[in-house]
Amino acid sequence: MLDKLIDYLQYPFVQYALIVGVLIALCSSLIGVSLVLKRFSFIGDGLSHVAFGAMAIASVLNLTNQMIIVMPVTVVSAILLLRTGRNAKIKGDAAIAMISVGALALGYLLMNIFSTSSNLTGDVCSTLFGSTSMLTLTLTDVIVCGVISAIVVALFLIFYNKIFAVTFDESFATAVGTRSNRYNLLLAMIIAVIIVLAMNLVGSLLISALIIFPALSSMRLFKSFRSVTIFSAVLSVICAVSGIIISILAGTPVGATIVAADVGAFLICTLVGIFKK
């Protein structure tokens, strides 16, 4: 089995998948802690559906570089969702449900009507749940992912203290002169970018899992913001790597395997958390 693994690791596409997997896992878990605590996770969920819709439009238009449409649409939706979610208290949830389900249905419809592909179900399935074969990642994908991840991590480190302050007590932060709205906007935009990035790996339906699970697992065990953030990043990377390796060896779908690893880690952390008390 180990031989088989080492064999596989020679292939560039396996290396690409591992690199991209680690980067996405890292970024999504960093931002995940704030997202969960700020109750922004619903935005992540809504956005992944929007990204799916945008992807459908892009593939209908036969664009070679789908990012050109998917990225701006998702970022703009993130900003809009944040606004509606904050202002109109009751309508916020409904608006998000509307947008996300609408985008999902529209995307599927568009793909169904206009698609020239012979394997429509396969296409839809891979957009929703991630590609089964990781052959889809090119070197350019890896470089783009690397650059964006570097930016996300840098932004997170630079604004770490502000993000903590705004997450813990937004009104205090605002009262003492921190521009909370800007940081909320920054968070929303980072989520959007991560979601678009992660779509290739785990597919749009499973992204939320990647964002939420490491944070929740880590919160079972640790009591300070810093330790929760660090542990969730480590855990997320471990789950992504083991998920990818297992999927190679066992031939299971990548996205689902990574998420399964995250779920497993969550259960273990919950148990350990209970015994620690």
Add this chain to the structure above:
Amino acid sequence: MSLIDVRSLTLGYENRTVLRDLSFCVDEGDYLCIVGENGSGKSTLMKTLLGLQKPFGGEIIFGDGLKHTEIGYLPQQTVVQKDFPASVREIVLSGCQARCGLRPFYNREEKQLADRNMERMGIKEYSRRCYRDLSGGQQQRVLLARALCATRKILLLDEPVSGLDPMVTAEMYELIEGLNKEGITIIMISHDISAAVCYAGKILHIGKKTFFGTKEEYMASDIGKLFIMSEEGGANA
């Protein structure tokens, strides 16, 4: 010029006006106590002063170059989500966020300031504990330490002593008085009317009737006499 000049301010929530046509001013070095019955709009006034909500009408003018980053604030209630992972130290340090501007990390001075304020509030020994696991009074002290870290010119306190034991309450009043003597302007909401008339220089009474003036004027006024009597009667009952 006053530090904060409030002119015919009207404020409230959505379509409900809570206070109408309120005017007063706060000068540098003042110790202002805001008193009034429950629900009279004291906390709302403080939030409006801080820019957390927009006034319906009137003006709030910050004079003497007062900036938001020089304000310390203790909210009446801080709704912290269950399971929020945050250590006492992390929270107190977050009071320094305005000091560091866009600098990403806290410097040594800011860390020392946080340590000093934790010592002042007697929470040094559990600086690594999780905020959610503390008692109500302990949590209040953490938030006070955070407010002290943020304060450079003015400190706004919404019922600072609620939930504190008598010892710490007395220390708290001493501490606030000390800060005031160092030149920091204090605006405090309090139901503890005897402390208010003991420490404050000026009183703002809001409610059905409004009063603004020095505490001597307040104690001589009808509205003041009535309120002091009813509050003290309530406290003795």
